[in-house]
Amino acid sequence: MALAKITSITGRAVHVPGNDIDTDRIIPARFMKCVTFDGLGEYLFYDVRKNDDGSEKEHPLNDPRYRGATVLLTGLNFGCGSSREHAPQAIQKHGFKAIIAEGFAEIFFGNCTTLGIPCAEASREDIARLAAAVAADPASELTLDLVAQEARVGAVRVPVKIRDSARDALVNGRWDAIGELIEGLPDMRAAAGRLPYLAA
Amino acid sequence: MPESLFRKVWNAHAVRKLANGQTQLLIGTHLIHEVTSPQAFGMLRDLGLKVQMPHRTFATVDHIVPTDQFAEPYRDPLAQAMMEELRRNCAEFGITFFDRGTGKQGIVHIVGPEQGITQPGTTIACGDSHTSTHGAFGAIAFGIGTTQIRDVLATQTIALGPLKVRRIEVNGKLRPGVYAKDVILHIIRTLGVNGGTGFAYEYAGEVFDRFSMEERMTVCNMSIEGGARVGYVNPDETTFAYLKGRPYAPKDAEWDAAVESWRAIASDPGCSYDDVVRIDASTIAPTVTWGINPGQGISIDETIPDPKAARAADERASIDEALAYMKLDPGAPIKGTKIDVAFLGSCTNGRLSDFKEVAGYLKGRRVSPGVKAIAVPGSQIVALQCEKLGIDKVFADAGFEWRAAGCSMCLAMNPDKLVGDQLCASSSNRNFKGRQGSPTGRTLLMSPLMVAAAAVTGNVADAREVFAIN
Ligand code: SF4
Numbered sequence: 001m002a003l004a005k006i007t008s009i010t011g012r013a014v015h016v017p018g019n020d021i022d023t024d025r026i027i028p029a030r031f032m033k034c035v036t037f038d039g040l041g042e043y044l045f046y047d048v049r050k051n052d053d054g055s056e057k058e059h060p061l062n063d064p065r066y067r068g069a070t071v072l073l074t075g076l077n078f079g080c081g082s083s084r085e086h087a088p089q090a091i092q093k094h095g096f097k098a099i100i101a102e103g104f105a106e107i108f109f110g111n112c113t114t115l116g117i118p119c120a121e122a123s124r125e126d127i128a129r130l131a132a133a134v135a136a137d138p139a140s141e142l143t144l145d146l147v148a149q150e151a152r153v154g155a156v157r158v159p160v161k162i163r164d165s166a167r168d169a170l171v172n173g174r175w176d177a178i179g180e181l182i183e184g185l186p187d188m189r190a191a192a193g194r195l196p197y198l199a200a
Numbered sequence: 201m202p203e204s205l206f207r208k209v210w211n212a213h214a215v216r217k218l219a220n221g222q223t224q225l226l227i228g229t230h231l232i233h234e235v236t237s238p239q240a241f242g243m244l245r246d247l248g249l250k251v252q253m254p255h256r257t258f259a260t261v262d263h264i265v266p267t268d269q270f271a272e273p274y275r276d277p278l279a280q281a282m283m284e285e286l287r288r289n290c291a292e293f294g295i296t297f298f299d300r301g302t303g304k305q306g307i308v309h310i311v312g313p314e315q316g317i318t319q320p321g322t323t324i325a326c327g328d329s330h331t332s333t334h335g336a337f338g339a340i341a342f343g344i345g346t347t348q349i350r351d352v353l354a355t356q357t358i359a360l361g362p363l364k365v366r367r368i369e370v371n372g373k374l375r376p377g378v379y380a381k382d383v384i385l386h387i388i389r390t391l392g393v394n395g396g397t398g399f400a401y402e403y404a405g406e407v408f409d410r411f412s413m414e415e416r417m418t419v420c421n422m423s424i425e426g427g428a429r430v431g432y433v434n435p436d437e438t439t440f441a442y443l444k445g446r447p448y449a450p451k452d453a454e455w456d457a458a459v460e461s462w463r464a465i466a467s468d469p470g471c472s473y474d475d476v477v478r479i480d481a482s483t484i485a486p487t488v489t490w491g492i493n494p495g496q497g498i499s500i501d502e503t504i505p506d507p508k509a510a511r512a513a514d515e516r517a518s519i520d521e522a523l524a525y526m527k528l529d530p531g532a533p534i535k536g537t538k539i540d541v542a543f544l545g546s547c548t549n550g551r552l553s554d555f556k557e558v559a560g561y562l563k564g565r566r567v568s569p570g571v572k573a574i575a576v577p578g579s580q581i582v583a584l585q586c587e588k589l590g591i592d593k594v595f596a597d598a599g600f601e602w603r604a605a606g607c608s609m610c611l612a613m614n615p616d617k618l619v620g621d622q623l624c625a626s627s628s629n630r631n632f633k634g635r636q637g638s639p640t641g642r643t644l645l646m647s648p649l650m651v652a653a654a655a656v657t658g659n660v661a662d663a664r665e666v667f668a669i670n
Contacts, residue, residue, distance in 0.1 A: 019518060020393055020493050024632040028639070029612040033264065033278035035238035035285045037346075047639040077394035080427065080493075081632060083329040083343035084236060106397050106429045107329055110360075111345035165361050168220035177218065177359035178247070181351055184224045185252075187215045188357050191226050195212060196461065197322060197450075198228055198256070 005173040006116055006146065009098040011070030013142040013153065014060050015131035016045070021074060022081035023108065027090045029082075040086055041093030061094075065138040070097045073131050075124075079108025088112045098144045100151055100160060102127060113166045116175045120144055122151065126158035146171050202468030205321075205434055206365045206400045209340045209465060213323045215357055222359045228322040229339075230257045230352045232295070233308050234264055234286040235613065236327030240349035241289040249354040254294040256356065258317055261286055261299065262307045263613045267576055267603035270300065279614065293353075306579020306605045309333035309421065309547040313413070314581050316446025319458075320435035321465035325352055330547050330629065332423040335432030336416035337439055338465060340400070342429045363430060364398055364474035369405035372481035377664035379557075380415035381549060381627070381647035383407065385487040385497045387419075388426040391477065393495035396428025399474070402467065403433050407481045413442040414553040421548045422629050425494040434466035488534050488660060489631050489645040491522030496631075497645070498534060500662045506530035525633055526642050527621065534660050537644075540622040542573040542655035543636075544600070544648055546610040549627035550578025552585045554648045559586075559594040561652060561667040567599030568658030574616065575600045576608040600655070612637035625654035 031043040049059045056062045072091065078101040079087060088111045091099070098118045112119045122130070133156040134142065142153040144160065146167055151160050162170075169175040192198040203211075215224040230253075232240075237259070244251070251257060264279040273280045290297035298304040298311055305311070309330050312318040320338035324331060327349045334341035344358060351358050368391075370383060388395075401423050408416060416433045423431025433439075440459050443449045450458040485499030496518075498504070507523070507530060510516035523530060528537065544550075544558065555575065567573045575595045577583035583605055586592050592602045609616040610628040617637025618624055624636055624643050631643035644660060653663035664670060 018521070019514065022493070022630075022632045024611075024630070024635050028634055029263075030637070032235055033276070033282060033613060035282060036242065037239055047634045052639070077397070077427070080393060081329065081424075081630060083327060083331075083345055085239075085327075085345035085347060088345070103394060103397070105394065105427065107343050107345065107424075111347070114345065114347045163361075165220045165222045169222075172219070174219060176347070177222075178351055178354065180218050181224060181355040181357050181359065184216050184218075184357065185355060188224070188226055188252075188355060191213065191215045192228075192253075192356070195226075195228065196457065197319065198226075198253075 003173040003176055004116065006118060006170040006175065008143055008145045008147065009071060009118060010141050010143040011097060012066070012068060012138065013071040013073055013130070013134045014066035014069035015073040015134060016060050017075060019076040020080055021078050023079055023084050023087040024081055026079065026087040027084065032084060032086050037086065037089040037093065040090040041095065044090040044094040068095065070095055071142050071144060072096050072099045073127055074099065074101045076102040078104050080105035083107045085111045088115050088117055092117055100127065100130065100144060113169060113175055116170065118144060118146055118162060118170050120151065120160035120162045122158055122160045129156050129158060202471035204365050204402065204467040204471045204473065205338055205432060205465055206340060206363065206402065209321055209323060210362060218359050222361050224357045225360045226323060226357050227325045227352050228256060229317060229324045231308050231312055231324065231326035231331070232257065232259045232349065233328065234261045234282045236346050237289065237349055238282065238285045239346045240353060243347070243350040244353050251293040251295065251353050252356040257295045257353070259286060259290050259295050259297040260305055260308050260311045263607045263611065265300065265606040266615050267606045267608045268615070270604060303580050306581065307547045307550060307607055310551060310578035310582065313337065313417065314579060316443050316449035319443065320439060320462040325358065329424045330421050332429065332431045333417050333421040333547060335420040335423070335430055336413060338432055338435035338462065340430055340432065343424065363400040365402055366399045366475040366477060367402045367404055367473045368477045368479065370407040370479045370481050371405040374407060374481045374484060377486055377649070377669040378484050379647040379649065380411060380418040382484050382487045384419045384422040385489065385494065385645065386484045387479070388422065388495045389487065389497045390479070391426055393425065393493050394427040396423065396426040399428050400430035400432065401428040403431060408433050409436070412553060413438060414551045418548055422494065425629055435462045486647060486650055486663060488650065490526060490528055490534055492525055492631060492633050494629065494631060494645060496522055500535055502534065504528050504530055504532050504534055535662060537660040538623065539571060539625045539654050539659060541618060541624040542571055542651050543609040543624055543626040543628065544651050545576030545578060545608050546628035547578060548629040549648045550576060550582065552582050554627070555586050555591050556589070558648050558652045559591040561649060562594050562598045565598055565656045567655045571655055571658050573600040573655040574603055574609065576603040577605050580605045609636050611635060625651045625660065627651045
């Protein structure tokens, strides 16, 4: 299975401000009553985007200027809470290809990487600068460069951090580990054989 | 060299290094449930792969089960479809399924320990962030996403980077009326909801030494609410006594060998930690959350934070956002806040000791008129144990609805839901916006006895006053 080498993402961006945005907010649990991930994109941030009657609330994702954005800018501890992969799946199916945040929750970060969604960290000030540039010209394109480890939009250029293991996996096209894990099966069996509770 | 339990278990399960520097880690026990697994089985089929170790894979159904209906089909066809999908997947791949007909069904984090599947020195993964619960036994247990469930199904391994270890020591004595739930709410409040990112938490100290397994599970359960994917307690005699005789625990000569190896897996005295935090147990009070994440907690005697007193703009914004959602007044005491619903249950506090403790105080008391109170045992076995002891009667006589095992009102995937902006005193683990099923519903997290105090008074109350504990 040859995977794409994800070295940079370029597209319009949208800023969803806030810290500790949890996965229940990203995809409310009632939309997880499904046996496939199809169609989840529609429900991204549903309860903060829509009223009970389905009409739209004020939310950056409802703002026509940001429609079609593929890079999400946000705050600290993004994706905390539930391990549901439905959250990154909804983000991806909504059209996002990368996330730049002040910080990510652990499980969410791993889930995104496995789906080939780069999660880059930048300082609060730098995210504010990117967001300001995007707000000034929502049609401008932002580039997240995984090789140079920076994000650029218009005249703004800021450093970003991506954990080495994730960056390596993305730029070398091995973000879905299944192939490598299968190759390691003989070693897995040997390791299991050394553990009494698995040797039986 | 002295080593921590985390490193020893990690090293024993490390299969090999992967190209990106991560470790291929062997997962000894894989727990699955109906919500996060169906897509993983779909991926497995798409790739034409089999389940690598069906005998190390265990399934139960918890999130979607209606707690007031046993007969199928369920009123919600989507819930019924998920139920059937799990049944089909388990049958096709030869996986043990603790289905509702077995009498062993329940919340996955209650079933594993109850069956003796959860054991010290093992690695446990489940598509559920509260898998950290199993760390109470000295296992390295953590939540994974659905693609990783596929990886574990297919290879019994996942790709993972190591964690740092922070030892959290709680010494001294807890004051009367202060519970394991208060300890973890206090820890999260102190270290922050993301303070544990990148860490495994090792809970230790006199308080944990004295804690029962069920209390240890309550604390480990909420590690992830503090950002720590893994939380554990070193195994000791309490752990072994709990496991002995359970269906999946080792037997006879194997038992003795297992206990010996479990003793050896505990962190060595003098091993190094990446961080150590010490907490004086006597400073912990009954704790209640007032906001929209589990770190936004205060002791029952404190007032709701005032954004004007915030030290930073950031903190002010998060208090503002929380108070706007919670419809609570800054500076007001949390005590006396009117509640609409009381929920006792979940994988945090849905075990026998939780119901037993509350029942001891609930006898002769009545749920306040206008409060909807439900008590939901975490498993069919917990329900049976309670029923044998007459605990279900105590709850019913007090005006609680006594329900069948499941996740119930902990999250919005079954018929037990808040309505509108109802305020719920809840023994569960998350107070996120909309968590309990209504997009405007409000959750206050607290210990089971504090939930009972709120239920009988109709307000957030100090259980020590309501039940004369001192
Ligand atoms: S009780 Fe709540 S937290 Fe626990 S597994 Fe169920 S939904 Fe998740």
